[in-house]
Amino acid sequence: MDDKLMLMIPGPTLVPETALLAMAQHPIGHRSGDFSKIMAEVIENLKWLHQTKNDVLILASSGTGAMEAGIINFLSPGDRILCGCNGKFGDRWAEVATAYGLQVEKITAEWGQALDTEKFRQHLEADQDKQIKAVIFTHSETSTGVLNDLETINGYVKAHGQALIIVDAVTSLGAVSIPVDELGLDIVASGSQKGYMIPPGLAFVAVGAKAWSAYEIAKLPRYYLDLGKYRKDAAKNTTPFTPPVNLFFALQATLRIMQGEGLENIFARHDRLKTATRTAIKALGLPLLGPDTVASPAVTAVAPPPEVEAEKLRAIMKKRFDIALAGGQDHLKGKIFRIGHLGFVCERDILSTIAALEVALIDLGYESFTPGAGLAAASRVLVKS
Ligand SMILES: *Cc1c(COP(=O)(O)O)cnc(C)c1O
Numbered sequence: 275m276d277d278k279l280m281l282m283i284p285g286p287t288l289v290p291e292t293a294l295l296a297m298a299q300h301p302i303g304h305r306s307g308d309f310s311k312i313m314a315e316v317i318e319n320l321k322w323l324h325q326t327k328n329d330v331l332i333l334a335s336s337g338t339g340a341m342e343a344g345i346i347n348f349l350s351p352g353d354r355i356l357c358g359c360n361g362k363f364g365d366r367w368a369e370v371a372t373a374y375g376l377q378v379e380k381i382t383a384e385w386g387q388a389l390d391t392e393k394f395r396q397h398l399e400a401d402q403d404k405q406i407k408a409v410i411f412t413h414s415e416t417s418t419g420v421l422n423d424l425e426t427i428n429g430y431v432k433a434h435g436q437a438l439i440i441v442d443a444v445t446s447l448g449a450v451s452i453p454v455d456e457l458g459l460d461i462v463a464s465g466s467q468k469g470y471m472i473p474p475g476l477a478f479v480a481v482g483a484k485a486w487s488a489y490e491i492a493k494l495p496r497y498y499l500d501l502g503k504y505r506k507d508a509a510k511n512t513t514p515f516t517p518p519v520n521l522f523f524a525l526q527a528t529l530r531i532m533q534g535e536g537l538e539n540i541f542a543r544h545d546r547l548k549t550a551t552r553t554a555i556k557a558l559g560l561p562l563l564g565p566d567t568v569a570s571p572a573v574t575a576v577a578p579p580p581e582v583e584a585e586k587l588r589a590i591m592k593k594r595f596d597i598a599l600a601g602g603q604d605h606l607k608g609k610i611f612r613i614g615h616l617g618f619v620c621e622r623d624i625l626s627t628i629a630a631l632e633v634a635l636i637d638l639g640y641e642s643f644t645p646g647a648g649l650a651a652a653s654r655v656l657v658k659s
Contacts, residue, residue, distance in 0.1 A: 275596055282627050283600040284416045284445055284573035286467035286474050287617035290531060293472050293524040301519045309519060310511035312526050317508060319529035323447070323537075324462065324480045326454040331504040333477045334517050337444040337465025340477035342370050343499040344440045344461040348485050349407055350493035351375040356397055356437075358389045358411025358427070361418045362603045363442055367410045374494050381411075385606060386418045386575070388568040391426040404436040407488075414446035417603045419575035419612060420564045421446065428457050438485055444468050445572040447478075449544040449616055451537065460485040468572070471531070471617040472524040476517075481505070528618075542659075544571035547615040547624050550655040554628045557651035558635065559642045563610055572616035573600070577609060582640050584611045590637055595630040621656050628652050 281288050302308050320330040333339050345367070349355070353376050357368045360383035371378045381393045389411060398406060409431050414421050424441065431439045438460040443452055447462070448469025454462055459482065466476035481489075481501060489502060503514040532540060548571045555562055555576055563575035578584055584601065585608055591597045600612040613627060628648045636645065 278596040280595075280597045280623065280626070282614050282619075282623065283598050284468070284612060284614035284616050285465070287469075287471060287614060288619060288623075289471055289473060289524070290528065290618050292531065293527040296523040296527040297473075297520045299520065299523060304513060304516055304519055309522070312522050313508075313511040313513070316522060316525055316529060317511070319533060320478060323529065323532065324454045325452065325456065325537075326480055326482075328455065328480065328482050329505055329508065330478055330480045331501055331508060332513065332517070333479065333499065333504065334475065334515065335477045335499075336474055337442075337463065337468070337477050338366065338370075339499060340444075340463035340465060340479045341367060341440075341442055343477075343479050343496075343501055344463050345370055345376075345408075345410070346374060346492075346494040346496045346499060347501045348438055348440075348461065348488040348492050349374075349376060350491070352377060353407040354379065354405045355408045355410055356381055356394065356406055358394070358409075358422060359383075360387060360389050360420060360422070361385050361412065361415035363412040363415055363417060363444070367412070367442065371410065386420065386563040386577075388420050388564070389422045389427070391423050391430070394427050395430045398430045398434040398437065401434065404434070406434065406437045408438040408440050410440040410442075412442040412444075413452070414443070414449070414570040414572050416445045416570070416573055417606070418563055419570045419573045420568050421450070421570040422568070424452070425457065428459065432458060438488055445570065445616055448532070448540065449571040451541050454480050454482070458482065458484075460488075466521065466525065469617050470525065471528040472521060475521045476525065541571075543620075544615065546656065546659045547571075547619060547621070548574065549659070550621070550624050550652040551613055551615055551628070553655050554624075554648035554652040557643065558632065558648040573612050573614050575602075575610050575612045578611070579640075582635065582638055584608055586638060587611060587631075587634055590634040591630060594634070594637075595626075597627055597630050624652060625649065625656075
């Protein structure tokens with residue numbers, strides 16, 4: 275049906291009508307007092323969301339731009355870094371770092387498993403002469419639905435004392451608590467089309483004091499993504515280059531919505547939706563890609579049995595129910611499908627998705643479950659919590 279699309283993918287995510295309408299206005303000048311007022315409010319609320327008093331800078335780019343900025347502003351050619359790779363995005367940071375001539379040591383885990391924190395400890399403890407300049411990894415690995423153990427890895431980085439911690443929080447920020455100041459995270463990157471509930475186009479980088487010291491001596495080339503420029507201008511409630519001002523209207527709206535809901539409620543909602551989704555999938559007899567203990571609150575990856583073709587299932591979900599699910603990436607293409615439950619997603623959306631999924635599975639001839647079993651399982655989780 276036209277105009278009925280339900281985006282149950284881990285980005286771009288659903289956008290509230292308030293934000294859509296906020297964008298349907300004439301752009302305003304980005305050097306105007308009106309824009310500065312919006313910028314001031316947005317910066318304040320971004321700090322609230324990041325649980326930080328330090329800088330949160332806003333870039334006109336996708337999430338990858340924020341991560342690239344997180345790398346090039348604080349490191350120098352030849353610097354040794356540890357990079358956690360257990361999915362598409364971890365691999366990407368190794369690629370970016372390699373492209374800029376860094377010496378990348380990968381800590382890998384199978385796709386669908388969490389990074390082994392012990393490997394970080396061993397590498398960092400062995401580095402007696404402090405050659406490791408940064409530890410980079412993805413908090414919520416969107417390609418597999420796995421949440422890596424940020425606190426433990428951060429603890430080892432802090433014990434090392436020298437290395438910066440650079441975190442891709444693109445699908446964890448706004449879904450799970452990331453107390454940036456309390457943990458002392460140096461660089462945290464995120465993007466607008468995920469937990470922020472607005473369309474793609476803005477990216478965010480939180481930068482702590484230690485990272486700014488590294489910025490002073492970092493030698494990689496930078497211009498458009500030179501965070502010093504953004505910091506200087508943010509102090510005057512403006513931006514160094516023309517920002518997508520209409521996205522700022524939307525961001526102002528969704529940050530207000532988030533403030534209204536409250537951080538704890540937002541995190542609890544994501545946790546509840548994750549549990550309801552996973553419980554329903556199990557009740558349908560479909561295998562999940564990763565274990566519950568490391569499940570991302572943003573996305574659930576399902577590895578269906580051979581008789582269920584993931585791509586056919588997605589096609590039915592889209593065509594018949596206007597529900598978009600995500601497929602697998604790289605070697606998992608065709609092997610898994612992913613249900614996003616990030617951002618502007620409520621219990622009703624999960625119940626609709628599970629109910630539609632049951633019909634689609636039966637359509638495909640998969641009958642290893644009693645019709646209604648998934649919905650009943652999800653409902654029980656939602657009633658309890
Ligand atoms: C979406 C996403 C990104 C950013 O991707 P872009 O396409 O550049 O916005 C980075 N990391 C993770 C984990 C993501 O989910």
